[in-house]
Amino acid sequence: MSADLFRTERLTRRYHNDGREVPALTDVDLRIAPGARLGIVGESGSGKSTLVRLLAGLDRPTSGRVWFEGTQITALPERRRGFLRASVQMVFQDPRSSLNPRMRVGDIITEPLRSRLLRPQLDGLDHRTRLAEVLAAVDLEPDAADRYPHEFSGGQRQRIAIARALAPKPEVLIADEPVSALDVSVRAQVLNLLTDLVAAEGLSLIVVSHDLLVVRHLCDELAVMRAGRIVESGPTEQVYTHPSTEYTAALLAAIPRIRTGPGEPGASR
Ligand SMILES: Nc1ncnc2c1ncn2[C@@H]1O[C@H](COP(=O)(O)OP(=O)(O)O)[C@@H](O)[C@H]1O
Numbered sequence: 001m002s003a004d005l006f007r008t009e010r011l012t013r014r015y016h017n018d019g020r021e022v023p024a025l026t027d028v029d030l031r032i033a034p035g036a037r038l039g040i041v042g043e044s045g046s047g048k049s050t051l052v053r054l055l056a057g058l059d060r061p062t063s064g065r066v067w068f069e070g071t072q073i074t075a076l077p078e079r080r081r082g083f084l085r086a087s088v089q090m091v092f093q094d095p096r097s098s099l100n101p102r103m104r105v106g107d108i109i110t111e112p113l114r115s116r117l118l119r120p121q122l123d124g125l126d127h128r129t130r131l132a133e134v135l136a137a138v139d140l141e142p143d144a145a146d147r148y149p150h151e152f153s154g155g156q157r158q159r160i161a162i163a164r165a166l167a168p169k170p171e172v173l174i175a176d177e178p179v180s181a182l183d184v185s186v187r188a189q190v191l192n193l194l195t196d197l198v199a200a201e202g203l204s205l206i207v208v209s210h211d212l213l214v215v216r217h218l219c220d221e222l223a224v225m226r227a228g229r230i231v232e233s234g235p236t237e238q239v240y241t242h243p244s245t246e247y248t249a250a251l252l253a254a255i256p257r258i259r260t261g262p263g264e265p266g267a268s269r
């Protein structure tokens, strides 16, 4: 069991909307190996964000359990989740809403390092040194630290969000629709950056996208979600070439013709 990065058992999350029960996630059993690059795909509302928020410990399930590296996190009180806050970092869809507009970029990026919950793991890490390292890792100039988010383009803002996620030296990066809010022209750059960082930092990666081209670019494994359940999973190429459900085949058929693959026009950095 401790060999898994994540394991879930009958993971279930129901929301209540105006007295109506929404079964966002139902009985999901999932194993993710260390070093995995897993893509989670499915139509809008299929439960992708709900699942990764539960993995990151940002939400609690209605029933079922989640283990991270052998520790059951579902039962842990907040004060004992510090290791999770350091080890699992998220990048969200829209850097406009995920970056505080009133903070300087340097403070945004080092904020996770100042968290009371994270501190024990990161004692002795020099914040200025780490700031310089992660800015360089995402190809931003050192003076970006003194500026504010609105001074940057969408693609640069997502680089800032990625730098912030890298700052506490996580083991896992979870990216929920990381390029969906960006101009098509900069998507490939951000995807290539993520690919390079995952390799360079030895990260495990979980990418959520409704766009199968994005996960094909980044992931070697795929899980396909529909109506709160995983309906198909396997190696990316296998799912691509031999989808076992009509649903996956329909998702594949709906792929828009944007070019994001390595070696294709527009993919260079
Ligand atoms: N905070 C919430 N409150 C109520 N319903 C929610 C909430 N978050 C998600 N849902 C519902 O749960 C279902 C799954 O949502 P979500 O996980 O966001 O799907 P996806 O990320 O695949 O688009 C949807 O029907 C959505 O409307």
Ligand SMILES: [Mg+2]
Pocket (backbone or CB within 6 Å): 048, 049, 050, 176
């Ligand atoms: Mg979502």
